[in-house]
Amino acid sequence: MGTRYAIGVDIGGTNLRVALVSEEGRIIDKIKMPSSGDVMASLREAVERLGREGVAGIGIGVAGLLDRGSMTVLKSPNLPSMSGKSFKELGFTLPMVVENDANAAALGERWMGAGREYRNFVLMTLGTGIGGGIIHRGELLGVAAEVGHMSISADGEKCPCGNYGCLENYASARAIIEAAVKALEKGANSMLRECCMGNYYKISPEDIYRAAFEGDGLARDVLKEAGRYLGIGIANMINMMSPEAVILTGGLIGAWDIYIKEAIREASRRAFAGLVEGVKILPSALGGEDAGILGAAALILHEEKVSV
Amino acid sequence: MGTRYAIGVDIGGTNLRVALVSEEGRIIDKIKMPSSGDVMASLREAVERLGREGVAGIGIGVAGLLDRGSMTVLKSPNLPSMSGKSFKELGFTLPMVVENDANAAALGERWMGAGREYRNFVLMTLGTGIGGGIIHRGELLGVAAEVGHMSISADGEKCPCGNYGCLENYASARAIIEAAVKALEKGANSMLRECCMGNYYKISPEDIYRAAFEGDGLARDVLKEAGRYLGIGIANMINMMSPEAVILTGGLIGAWDIYIKEAIREASRRAFAGLVEGVKILPSALGGEDAGILGAAALILHEEKVSV
Numbered sequence: 268m269g270t271r272y273a274i275g276v277d278i279g280g281t282n283l284r285v286a287l288v289s290e291e292g293r294i295i296d297k298i299k300m301p302s303s304g305d306v307m308a309s310l311r312e313a314v315e316r317l318g319r320e321g322v323a324g325i326g327i328g329v330a331g332l333l334d335r336g337s338m339t340v341l342k343s344p345n346l347p348s349m350s351g352k353s354f355k356e357l358g359f360t361l362p363m364v365v366e367n368d369a370n371a372a373a374l375g376e377r378w379m380g381a382g383r384e385y386r387n388f389v390l391m392t393l394g395t396g397i398g399g400g401i402i403h404r405g406e407l408l409g410v411a412a413e414v415g416h417m418s419i420s421a422d423g424e425k426c427p428c429g430n431y432g433c434l435e436n437y438a439s440a441r442a443i444i445e446a447a448v449k450a451l452e453k454g455a456n457s458m459l460r461e462c463c464m465g466n467y468y469k470i471s472p473e474d475i476y477r478a479a480f481e482g483d484g485l486a487r488d489v490l491k492e493a494g495r496y497l498g499i500g501i502a503n504m505i506n507m508m509s510p511e512a513v514i515l516t517g518g519l520i521g522a523w524d525i526y527i528k529e530a531i532r533e534a535s536r537r538a539f540a541g542l543v544e545g546v547k548i549l550p551s552a553l554g555g556e557d558a559g560i561l562g563a564a565a566l567i568l569h570e571e572k573v574s575v
Numbered sequence: 576m577g578t579r580y581a582i583g584v585d586i587g588g589t590n591l592r593v594a595l596v597s598e599e600g601r602i603i604d605k606i607k608m609p610s611s612g613d614v615m616a617s618l619r620e621a622v623e624r625l626g627r628e629g630v631a632g633i634g635i636g637v638a639g640l641l642d643r644g645s646m647t648v649l650k651s652p653n654l655p656s657m658s659g660k661s662f663k664e665l666g667f668t669l670p671m672v673v674e675n676d677a678n679a680a681a682l683g684e685r686w687m688g689a690g691r692e693y694r695n696f697v698l699m700t701l702g703t704g705i706g707g708g709i710i711h712r713g714e715l716l717g718v719a720a721e722v723g724h725m726s727i728s729a730d731g732e733k734c735p736c737g738n739y740g741c742l743e744n745y746a747s748a749r750a751i752i753e754a755a756v757k758a759l760e761k762g763a764n765s766m767l768r769e770c771c772m773g774n775y776y777k778i779s780p781e782d783i784y785r786a787a788f789e790g791d792g793l794a795r796d797v798l799k800e801a802g803r804y805l806g807i808g809i810a811n812m813i814n815m816m817s818p819e820a821v822i823l824t825g826g827l828i829g830a831w832d833i834y835i836k837e838a839i840r841e842a843s844r845r846a847f848a849g850l851v852e853g854v855k856i857l858p859s860a861l862g863g864e865d866a867g868i869l870g871a872a873a874l875i876l877h878e879e880k881v882s883v
Contacts, residue, residue, distance in 0.1 A: 332847055332849045332850065341849040342847065342848070342849050387718075399815075403711075403716065403718070408711060410695075410711070410815065410816045410817045411813075411814055411815065411816070411817035411847070411850055412815060413814040413815065413847065414815070416814045416847065417725075417811045417814060417815060418727055418807050418810065418811055418845065419726055419727065419728075419729050420727075420728060420729050421727050421728050421740075421745075421804060421807050428847060429844070429845065429846075429847070429848065430810060430814070430845040430846070430847075431845065432729075437729075496729060499726050499729050502726065502738060503725045503726055503811075505719075506719055506721040506724045506725060506738070507707075507718065507719065507720060507721065507722070507725060507815070508718045508719070509718045509719035536737070537726065537737065537738040537739065538737075538738070539640055539650065539719070539721065539724065539736060539737070539738075540650070540737065541640045541649040541650050542640065542719055
C-alpha cells in the first residue's frame, strides 16, 4: 500500500494556504494565496494542482463560525465574503471535513508541534483577529472557543461581531495598528512616521515590531499595551480551562520579547496562583504557518474525533 | 442486595449541606449548617449521623480550587478557613471524592435536574460568589471553570482572588448588596432604608428582590445593572463553549424576572447570533439547594468519570 495523504486547507483572515500532507505529518507541497480574492475558485484550483493518488480527503480549517454538518460558514467577521458559503458547492468527490481554523491549528500543534507533550492546552491564534482552540484529554473540544470575542471591557467599543470590548479589539494585529495610527494622528513622535514612505496608514505589524526593537517609544508602548490586554485574555482562559499550557501562534508572536512577555507578566499577576504557576506559555513549534494545515489534514488522516 | 447510597456534601460560601442520597437520586435525609463554623467538625458529625448500611462513599463538593489527588482545598476566596485543608484529615474509611462545588452542581443538574436533556451545557452558580461547571458530551469537564473570576472589566477593581474586574465583583449577591449599600450611603431614596430596622448594612439579597418586586427604583436599578454584567459573562461563556443550554442556580435566581431577564437580554445582544439563538437559559430544576449534593453523590454512585 502506498503512502496516504490528505490535503490540508487553512483559510485565515489574510491568506489561503493549501498543502499536500503525508500521514507522517510532512508537508509535501504547499500553495499560498491571499484570501481576499475568490476563495472558492482559488481553493478548487489549488486542490486540483495538489491532488494525486493516495489522497484520502480534504480537511478545511476556516476562520469563523461553522455548521459542520452542512459545511457552511455561518459567520466570519474577518472573512466576510465567506459568510453563508458551503464547501459542498465545490463539488469535490473526496471526503471533506471542515473545522474552525484555530481549532484546526490546535490539532496541528497537538499532532506535530508544541502541543505534543500536553493533553490539556489552549491555543490562541494572534493575527488580524484572535482565535482559540481547546485540547482536552488529547482531543479537540468541538466548541466555538471564540477567545477573541470574549468581552474584557464591559463597556468597551462595539466589535464587528456585535459584542462590546472584545479581546480582539485590544490585542490583535488590527488593534495594534489602529493604536499606532491613532497616536501618530495625534502627533506622537515616532520613527513610524517615516514608515511606508510617510503614509502611516499603511503600517504593518512588522513595521511596529521593527521600530519597537530599535527602541521606538511609541511602538513599544503600543505593543506593551496590547500585550497587557492579551494577558487578561490568557488569565481568563487559565481560570476557565486550567490548562497545562497556552500555545500562541500567528504573526504577532514575532513580537515575543515585548508583546508576549508583557502578556505573560499580566497573566501571571491575574490568574489564580494555584493554576498559573504550572502553566507553560509557549510559541507554536510550527512557525505559525503550518499548524492549521496540519490540523486540517489530521482531521482526515487520523479520522480525528472532534468531541462535539 | 439492598439499596446503595452515597453521602453527598456541598460546602458553599454560606452553608454546609450534607445528605444521604439513594442511587435513584432521592435525598433521604439532609443536614444543613452554616459554613462559618468549624467545617471539618460539622462535616464529621453530619456524616456520622447520616451513615448507614449501604453507603458506598462520600462525595464532597467545595467552593474553591482543589487538588483532587490529595483532596486539598488550594484556595477558596469565599471560604478562607478551608484554604490548605485536606479532607483526608477527616480519617473516614469510606471511599471519598472531592470536586469543586459548581462542578458538582453541574453533575447534579445533569443527573436529576435541568441538564438531563442536554449533552453540552454550562452551569453558573449565582450566590455570594459566582461559580461555573461545564458539561461536555454528557460528562463533566474536569477544569477550573472559574466563571466568576473571568475579568470583564480590564481595569476594574481588584478582586480578592488577585485578578481585576472579575464578573463576581459586578454580578454576585455580594456585589448587589455592596451596590445597594453604596447608593443608600449616598442618600438614595429607597424603601430599603427602612429595612433591617434601619440598619441597611444588614440588607440581604432577598430584601433587595422584595423591594424590587414592590417597585422600588433603587432595588430595581441595582438588580438590573448586576443582571447586565451577568449577561456579559453568559455571552462570553456562549462564545467560548457554544453550549446547548446555560443553567443558572443559587440564591439569586429568586430575582429571575429582573436580574436574570436583564442578563438574558444582554447575553442575546452580545453573543454571536449563530450561537446564542439556539441556547436555552434555564433555572436549576433542583431549587438551587440540592444540585451540589446530588452531583457530589453521583461522583460516588456512578463512579462518575470526570474528564480531567
